[in-house]
Amino acid sequence: MPENSRVNDPTDRQLGLRTPEGVYATRDMGTFRLRQMGQKGAFRLEILVLFDSKGGNTYALAKAVAEGIVEVDGMQPRMRRPKETTPMEVIRADKTWSEFYDFKTAEIPEVKLDDLAETEGLALGSPTRFGNMTPALGNFIEGTGALWQRGALVGKVAGVFCSTGTLHGANELTLITMSIPLIHLGYIIVPLGYTDRGVTETTRGGTPYGPTSVSGLPDESAADVELRLCRVFGKRLAEITKKLRS
Numbered sequence: 001m002p003e004n005s006r007v008n009d010p011t012d013r014q015l016g017l018r019t020p021e022g023v024y025a026t027r028d029m030g031t032f033r034l035r036q037m038g039q040k041g042a043f044r045l046e047i048l049v050l051f052d053s054k055g056g057n058t059y060a061l062a063k064a065v066a067e068g069i070v071e072v073d074g075m076q077p078r079m080r081r082p083k084e085t086t087p088m089e090v091i092r093a094d095k096t097w098s099e100f101y102d103f104k105t106a107e108i109p110e111v112k113l114d115d116l117a118e119t120e121g122l123a124l125g126s127p128t129r130f131g132n133m134t135p136a137l138g139n140f141i142e143g144t145g146a147l148w149q150r151g152a153l154v155g156k157v158a159g160v161f162c163s164t165g166t167l168h169g170a171n172e173l174t175l176i177t178m179s180i181p182l183i184h185l186g187y188i189i190v191p192l193g194y195t196d197r198g199v200t201e202t203t204r205g206g207t208p209y210g211p212t213s214v215s216g217l218p219d220e221s222a223a224d225v226e227l228r229l230c231r232v233f234g235k236r237l238a239e240i241t242k243k244l245r246s
């Protein structure tokens, strides 16, 4: 095990995301401090994978994006979720929502503003809410004013992914509306583009704007392409982040 590294993140263990050495740099040894230490290249650059999910569909996409990120040597994901804004009595009244909430809050740390400042890139994922990200994610973005004012995120790399229930229920629009605040914050937006034949061949999710899923379609056997495009996207985001931020 290299010096200054240890496995300390239950999310990483749970995802089974392992580097060839089998370890990650710790969260508190983020790239911000490592750069200050002048040890560029000795540690991994992080991409924040920040997602919300009520029923697990966007979580599945987030995991696949993270898998794509670790395919790139020297890159690692930092998985986070926003603070919940829905009243607990509403969540507890829905069995599926309630169970996934318990899983999510146990396994995924809540995002802090420092997570944006400390990481080199961002993959932002959300289930659609009538064409927008969830209120919980929007609430977190609402708190980024101080980072925005001092230009702390300018020049970092970001991409978006989402899940909708229906094919024409704002699959692409949600990615566009999610991108707008990131553009204002100064992120360089990286799309999926037509970088993989899956974007052309899919009968479900998977758009040039970013990877997506359509959770309400019956033919789940065709859903593999959605996850494959998330891995392609995660890898592309990591490659570009590495080039720009190393």
Ligand SMILES: Cc1cc2nc3c(=O)[nH]c(=O)nc-3n(C[C@H](O)[C@H](O)[C@H](O)COP(=O)(O)O)c2cc1C
Pocket: 052, 053, 054, 055, 056, 057, 058, 059, 126, 127, 128, 129, 130, 131, 163, 164, 165, 166, 167, 168, 169, 170, 214, 215, 216
């Ligand atoms: C309040 C609300 C609004 C939604 N609006 C839409 C919509 O406009 N179009 C759509 O296709 N799905 C919509 N959905 C469905 C979810 O976005 C979709 O089921 C998604 O796959 C859920 O992802 P998750 O399992 O990660 O929560 C909505 C769901 C909720 C609760």
